[in-house]
Amino acid sequence: MGTVIEIREIPEADVGRMVDLAGMVFHVRVEEGDHERDGWRVRRAGRIGAYDGGTLAGQVAAIPMRLAVPGAFLDCSAVTYVGVLPTHRRRGVLTSMMERMHADAAAAGRPVAVLWASQGAIYGRYGYGLATRAISLEVDSSRPLRLRTVPDERPLRLVDPASAAEVVGPIHNRALAARPGGLVRDDEWWKRGILPPADPETAPGFTEPRVVVHPAGYAVYRTNEEETVRVTDLVAETPAVEAALWRYLASIDLTRRVQAPNRPVDDLLPHMAADPDQVVVKKDAGALWLRLLDVPGALVSRSWATGDTFVLEVRDDRVPANEGRWRLATGTAPACDRTAGEPDLTLSAADLAAVYLGGMRVTTLVRVGVVTEHTPGAAARLDAALAVPLAPYMNDDF
């Protein structure tokens, strides 16, 4: 103790040290070549460090990305590489870095930030709400997969992962417009993030990626010698195409099971299966955490399912510009302005973030006791305005 921790930008020359620090805090062995390979995300990020003299004691990276929200794409910070040395824990280092990161993001005009949390207890205090959930599916493919949905019979083809982005990128972009929660992927993101030759985190010991393409959908998967097909990305523009892709994945020779560790909560496959025991939901867990850095900016940028007006009293002790009463008009020309009117609902910025993509209901949070409804029926009306046809879903690792 007693030393002064300096919060400042991490130069590109220190990216290798960031990989080492991430290895330390996440208990991952860092091997030769990892500095080059694993550092690509932080090289394109804003990097905030906590330096104790010459020691990099803490770090946060914020990658500028575009997030699909209902009806729009928003500039966002995709936050990653969060860590503090075990010798420097619980002294407010993370808090200082998060404050700096949020200020930088606001200055860059990014209304939202998103992250995957390794520990769910950390980020609520920084104004993040759990905005999406995900399920993990397993298909018993030791016998033919019987589906109630008639598959689209147009032919499937395998494409080279090196050039797959050109083919599947436009399909993915259309899917993002239909279902909020994902990130717009550029070429590097596809190549290094989605289709790297090896994927030690989500598919350790599996083959290189295979990309199977349909005219209106695709799947990325890897296999292993234990007869498992691991699906890491699957997009289909119609249920019939979805059925065709799952039927293909479940029929690969010398495999007995298909695992899809990250699927949307409203995935059709469990309902398509003629025998519900053949497709099992293994896990339902919190996924993406979202922070509204600019509450009015974020609220007027998304599309709304109904036209209505609300006075929202927002609590935000970390971003004072969000704090206070807002008159929100939803509908085709959304508006959000300060008001002195009596609130219909009082809620924290974190809970507003949780409902923002349509994945969590305001009425649920009222029942939980964290959102206060002053005007009877206001929570249900806000749910109706927030509603989205497809559950929000994020399938980008960062």
Ligand SMILES: CC(C)(COP(=O)(O)OP(=O)(O)OC[C@H]1O[C@@H](n2cnc3c(N)ncnc32)[C@H](O)[C@@H]1OP(=O)(O)O)[C@@H](O)C(=O)NCCC(=O)NCCS
């Ligand atoms: C999580 C981590 C970044 C926290 O860093 P830190 O500098 O110790 O955090 P701070 O001292 O700023 O703590 C801020 C607050 O968060 C709380 N907190 C920190 N880590 C926590 C944890 N793992 N679980 C619950 N609360 C935690 C602190 O108690 C403190 O609470 P307070 O404001 O009520 O006093 C650090 O412990 C770490 O590197 N852990 C391993 C890697 C990791 O989990 N990274 C997050 C990846 S998403």
